[in-house]
Amino acid sequence: MSTVVGSEDTTTEAREPRRARGITDWRPEDAEFWERAGARTARRNLVFSVLSEHIGFSVWSLWSVLVLFLGPEYHIDPAGKFTLTALPTALGAGLRLPYTFAVAKFGGRNWTVFSALLLLVPTVLAGIVLHPGVSYGTLLAVACVAGVGGGNFASSMANINAFYPQRLKGWALGVNAGGGNLGVPVVQLVGLLVLATAGAAHPRLVPLVYLPLIVLAALGAALRMDNLTALRNDRRALREVAREPHSWVMSLLYIGTFGSFIGFGFAFGQVLQVQFHHQFDTPIKAAYLTFLGPLLGSLVRPIGGRMADRWGGAKVTLGTFVLMAAGAGLVLAASRANSLPLFLTGFLTLFVLSGIGNGSTYKMIPAIFQAKAGTAIATGTDPETAANDSRRRASALIGLAGAVGAVGGVLVNVAFRQSFLTSKNGDTAYLAFLAAYAVCSVVTWAVYLRPSARRLHGI
Incomplete structure (x- = not known):
């Protein structure tokens, strides 16, 4: 039996079995409905979405930490390590499209449970194979499997986008993405803790820490999240957004923001060790700084969404890219001057700006389709139909832009590999x-x- 949120009997939700949750009446733009029932339900789904996505990001970026443990006994040069971090980035990018539309096919709650449990595979495999003497090919295969964590972001964002009204999307998507992105610095802090206590000879402890957390995330999603049946009825959205020129523009912009964040997050520790090898001659010295950039970039992502809610996503995004160009120039100057303080300042600035840009670009996506819905209504389209089309197309583009944008992380690692x-x-x-x-x-x-x-207008 389906749960109807927003009916006169608001106690129905509490009486329904958690596993049977399926919301058939969802009107987030209706202020009365939102205040009475919608906001509470949306917040609950947001909390457990963030938890699952956070762990997904940790698993996805697991090898940005594990490569710091791969000392001379593993016989892998810096170029080989950049390849180990590029592979999960690439697979995660490729999985984002199917993950997005898995929400429409299976339901947001159902897919969150499944995708969380799937994270057990790369963590268990990493815990098994990490030891001196393992072949490089085996490490490549296991690192690649960690890419499943990258798909969680797209399904989570598409799901949460449908729960929130237009006026709150920048904040909601920023919180969801920022909480997920925090998985990058957290797994790096876990790596630092292992290095500082057990030492570089015990890399298996890092993935094994996540096994109980994955189970808890899946259990929380199963008990507390909902399926939106309106999303499950959508089958045409990808074809529609693929024909929309704005979709490819936004995908390009997301390469610049999210691609930078995830690419730098995966590569930062290695860059420090290779470029400033005298200062970072042991893994733990690099680990003390590696988490700072992803941490700052994750924390400011909701701020980027809020800024976009207030001033418009396009204005914030433009300012972000101008400053990121300046930040890249500062890093280049620091590299040529061999100045570590200036280098760290420039790189941390890039992380912060990429986080702000992540929030503002994702705010632009629903705003584009909201503007198009307004035009459609003015020409005679039914307002409810226009609103539903806007939501499902925005969810589809979130998946498409997320997939293309993640390719930027691959390009960042490839660029570093070739440059070094x-x-x-x-x-x-x-x-x-x-x-x-x-x-x-x-x-x-x-x-x-x-x-x-x-x-x-209004983007």
């Missing part, structure tokens, strides 16, 4: 990042802020 292979430093990569942010700045202004009669 050819010139023994990251200068070529930093220059490429600067150019990419400049391109994203121009595109943001030209499409969403340049004065034009054809421009969408």
Whole structure:
């Protein structure tokens, strides 16, 4: 039996078995409904979505920590380690599209439970194979499987986007994504704790810490989350957004923001060890700093969403990309001057700005379809139909942009790998990042802020 949120009998939800939850009446833009029943239900789903996504990010970025344990006895050079972190990034990017539409097919609660339990596979495998003498091919295969953690983000964001009204999407998506992104610095802190206590000879302890947490996340989702049946009835959204030019513009911008965050998060520890090897001659020295950038970038992501709610996503995104170009220039100058303090300042600035940009770009996605819905209503489309189309297309684009954007993390690791292979430093990569942010700045202004009669407003 389905639960109807927003009916006169608001005690129905409490009487229904948790496993049977399926919401058929969901009207977040209705202020009375939202205050009476919607906000409480949305917050509950948000909390458990964040928990599952947080652990997914930790598993996805697990190998950014494990490579710090791979000393000379593993016989892997820096280029090989960058490959170990690029592979899970790539698989996670590829899984984001199917994960997004798994929510529509199976339900947000159902898929959250399954995708959380799936995280047991890469953690158990990592705990089994990590020992000196293991073949590099085996490590590559196991690292690649950790990419399943990257898919959780897309399904979580698509699900939460449908729960919240337009006026709160920037905040809700920012909290959901920021809480998930915190999984990157947290797993790095776990790695630091293991290095400081058990030592570099015990990398297996890092993935094994997450086994009970994964089970708890899946159990919480099973008991406390809901399925939105309106999302489950959608089958056309991906085809529709794939034909929408704004979808590809937003995907490009998300390469610049999220691609930077996840790429730098995976690579930062290795970059410190390779570029400043005299200062970071042991793994624990790098681990003391590795978590700082992802931590700051994660914490400011909801702030980016709030800023976008107030000033508009396009304006915040443009300012972010301009400053990121300046930050990349600072890192390049620090690298050439061999200045560690300046290098850390520039890199931490990039992490913070990428976090703000993550929040503002995701606010732009529902705003684009909200603006298009307003145009459709003005030409005679039923308002409820227009609102439903806006929500499902925004959810689909969140998946598409998330998948394409995550490819940016692969590009970041590939850029570092090639730069250190050819010139023994990251200068070529930093220059490429600067150019990419400049391109994203121009595109943001030209499409969403340049004065034009054809421009969408309110983005």
